[in-house]
Amino acid sequence: MQEKSKAQSIPVEISEQDVVEAMKSIQGYLDITPGDFREVYQAAYALAVKRLLTSLRAADLMTKPVLSVDQVMDLVEAAGLLAEKGISGAPVVDHGGKIVGVVSEKDFLKEMGFGATPSFMQIATHCLNSKGCMIGNLRNRTVGDIMTGPPITGLPEMTIGEISTLFLDRQINRLPIISEDGHPIGIVTRTDLAHSYSIFGEGARS
Amino acid sequence: MIFLHKMKGSGQSPPRVSLIEVSWSWIGSFLGIAAVSLIHYKLLDQTGLMMILGSFGASAVLIYGAIRSPLAQPRNLLGGHILSALVGVTAFQWLGGQPWLAAAVAVSTAIAVMHLTRTLHPPGGATALIAVIGGESVHSLGYLYVVMPAALGACVMLVIALLVNNIPKNRKYPEFWF
Numbered sequence: 001m002q003e004k005s006k007a008q009s010i011p012v013e014i015s016e017q018d019v020v021e022a023m024k025s026i027q028g029y030l031d032i033t034p035g036d037f038r039e040v041y042q043a044a045y046a047l048a049v050k051r052l053l054t055s056l057r058a059a060d061l062m063t064k065p066v067l068s069v070d071q072v073m074d075l076v077e078a079a080g081l082l083a084e085k086g087i088s089g090a091p092v093v094d095h096g097g098k099i100v101g102v103v104s105e106k107d108f109l110k111e112m113g114f115g116a117t118p119s120f121m122q123i124a125t126h127c128l129n130s131k132g133c134m135i136g137n138l139r140n141r142t143v144g145d146i147m148t149g150p151p152i153t154g155l156p157e158m159t160i161g162e163i164s165t166l167f168l169d170r171q172i173n174r175l176p177i178i179s180e181d182g183h184p185i186g187i188v189t190r191t192d193l194a195h196s197y198s199i200f201g202e203g204a205r206s
Numbered sequence: 207m208i209f210l211h212k213m214k215g216s217g218q219s220p221p222r223v224s225l226i227e228v229s230w231s232w233i234g235s236f237l238g239i240a241a242v243s244l245i246h247y248k249l250l251d252q253t254g255l256m257m258i259l260g261s262f263g264a265s266a267v268l269i270y271g272a273i274r275s276p277l278a279q280p281r282n283l284l285g286g287h288i289l290s291a292l293v294g295v296t297a298f299q300w301l302g303g304q305p306w307l308a309a310a311v312a313v314s315t316a317i318a319v320m321h322l323t324r325t326l327h328p329p330g331g332a333t334a335l336i337a338v339i340g341g342e343s344v345h346s347l348g349y350l351y352v353v354m355p356a357a358l359g360a361c362v363m364l365v366i367a368l369l370v371n372n373i374p375k376n377r378k379y380p381e382f383w384f
Contacts, residue, residue, distance in 0.1 A: 016218060024221045027376040031275035035217035 012035045024175045053161030062186030068093045071144035091176040091184040094149045098182035101149025153178045235271030238366040256355040261332030269367040273379045281384045286327025290316035291356035294337025310337045
């Protein structure tokens, strides 16, 4: 999985033949060998990628304010809150408002006995066959009981490149962004990342 | 081994230009050299003055035949010829007793000066060399050689380049001035 994602991010290599074809399409004698041009292109491309990967920071990408849930909140209540807001996960905080973990759909599913990544059909089958749909497992429990912690967090000055790498390496889907004193101030999700990369695409086209 | 391997060359030649490009290169260089040689032969013939230099043939290759090249831009054309002429005349006047040394110093120093001033223009090397090996007609000009033929000749060629190279829709000259 991880291997595949990395392979996809390798930039398109241009060949000397591509350069020759491009040079043919441009009127006039270009005073550079195709090999030298390719070298210049690759070096410039690497710089452009580096610039893009450092130009956007967590503070620019993150959704804010972020909805945090208290670690002592009842699980059913927390599920209702997430459902109402239409989000799939949130940072968990202690009574002082400092982050202590992250809770997501995955934690709920795990707690209900489905494993971390069940398909909808597995859940549906379970629910059809077992009365109560295993929701009983959630009763009288708190967010703190099922959350994933200690959490992986980021600071506002983290770059988009660092965030992407972290998502890939740690196999996470959301990254709470915290202030120096540990309070969640925003969250970067995979969707936020996808949006920001599409902005790069627009820029390249215009 | 690497030393010898490098001599094999691993790149390839840029593609051939279109026939239209060839035609405009021909027209431009014909008119450019015609302009300087007309002045030279028709106006200055009996005066002992000069307007044409062998190195202008080389400049013509660049400013009419490879007009996008950084080496072909006005800064390089004018700067290259003027600075190299200056270096060449100085080399002859200081070291003229040893022509081989004056010639070598003229060309090598001209290249260094052009590099340092970002005015590299290959024909400049020839302009510096001609100042030494050009014979009595060149030597008698002294530093006038810098102004004429070097600077003025290059200016005439530049004017023709500006006029001719900007006629075709997809040709433009220069890329930059200075």
